[in-house]
Amino acid sequence: MTNEQPFIDVRHAQKSYGTLEVLKDISLQVSKGQIVAIIGPSGSGKSTLLRAINDLDPLTGGEIWLEDKQVNKDLPHRQYEKHINKVRQEIGMVFQHFNLFPHLTVRENITLAPKMLKGISDKDADKLAEEQLAKVGMSERIDYYPSQLSGGQKQRVAIARALAMKPKVMLFDEATSALDPELVEEVNLVMKALAEEHMTMIIVTHEMGFAESVCDRVLFMDEGVVVEEGPPEIIFKNPKNERTQNFLRKHLNG
């Protein structure tokens, strides 16, 4: 890290469920345009950390900052709702299971939130949907329902839906883990294209090859701590920590 102010700043993140501590004092700075991968065994806390960044899984200790705004503020319910709904518009999120709205068409999936939250006209919303779908190569399916799409297509629409809010950051929570192997690539390509546009991204993934080729930085997490972090060429080729080595041995050969 240089002395540049971090874009996303996770300060001493701590989270427990009862006596189980899933995040143990994690700090993480991401600068604008940076792409960070978080890897680690399941149960390591990587998804919890990602979901804490937009306060979907609130921390029990520590702070999350996006630029000059604190995300996880302790406010009375009404004020908190107002605050978090504003902040979340700037943080796009993509889920493992897509979570498209099944009762809405692809177009409506994309335009619902911009219409509700930004009050844009139907015409502008349609244009927005077309733009975003073109980006993910899904223009032809604009009036389909999610159930008529393959997993890879669903995920591309989910990415378009998040992008339609014009977020400053994109969070990917194992975006390709639920996909059939032959559908992973089309989603990876969309994420690569986003990387080339210098979108700031935090990516929780099991795809080591993808993390290596796309990310600027890799964090290896285990048991609620960041065990090791660094540029992908170091983490993947020459990890120092034994736990990282063991994990990668299993995943790179598997």
Added chain:
Amino acid sequence: MDFDLILRVYPYFLEAALVTIQLAVLSIILGLACGALGAYARLSRWASLRFAGATYVSVIRGTPALIQLFILYFGGPQIGIQLDAFEAGVIGLGVNIGAYMTETIRGAIIAVDKGQIEASRTLGMGGWQTMRYVILPQAARLMIRPLGVNINAQIKGTALVAAISVVELTYTAQRYIGSTYKPFEMFFLAGIIYMVIIYITGLGINWLDRRAQIK
């Protein structure tokens, strides 16, 4: 079986069936309103509302509908509630089925995948917007069939108000037994009419369910 008798009295039974239908429709509308409020209370952020909702459901489901009707109709005047038999019937049956509908509606809402809420909230939509535009449209489809079961039960449940002398189908059958001494024919006729009402209602619910399914 005395078919001549049935042919002679059935027009009066059909008139009584209209009262049964009115009772059913009005009490179902009231029940849906109670059910919506009850589900809202049971899913509320406020513990006191959740408690009120849970109490409503367990009191109503824990006591016979007949006792509830008796308390309302016979016991009501003692505490200053004066209702005629029909009003007491509609209110008693409506509040009763409302408790079952509370659970149906609540069940459908919580059956919608949690990921839907998360996706909506991460886009920046508020709790109410998420409920209105993401959860309820999906829950509504899930609740049509189980609400159909509640409605079916309610149509048959209207027979209870014969006990507080509302002149509906069952009461009418009893009355004609008094003058004809033919309980088999009279109850048989009433049963057939209930069945027709329920069959037609069932067709309507099936139609609604098919129409509402997500493509």
